[in-house]
């Protein structure tokens with residue numbers, strides 16, 4: 001039951017990954033933490049994953065994140081070190097949690113080209129082209 005829930009969560013994550021990138025300083029629970037209930041003859045995700053889920057699992061073992069489902073890396077958000085936002089198109093919706101304890105997320109479209117600033121806190125964001133594995 002639990003592993004089914006975990007897999008559903010992973011799928012939800014995957015689905016939302018193509019919509020928006022949320023940048024928060026608060027660590028999000030990683031998929032690795034909720035996995036690994038492998039004792040007692042229940043097949044692990046590793047053993048029964050197929051398709052897209054398998055691709056993501058294998059990639060995460062190599063430390064890559066082709067579908068941007070993990071928490072984004074840390075950047076200063078300054079002009080010299082903007083938040084890097086991978087995108088498969090020429091724009092992506094970005095959610096900025098401006099201050100650590102903010103409950104509201106500032107959403108805006110980030111377009112390809114020069115780095116853009118969050119309209120609220122002024123943090124820099126830059127879109128970089130990203131290709132999905134097929």
Ligand SMILES: [Zn+2]
Pocket residue numbers: 096097098106118119120121122123
């Ligand atoms: Zn902001």
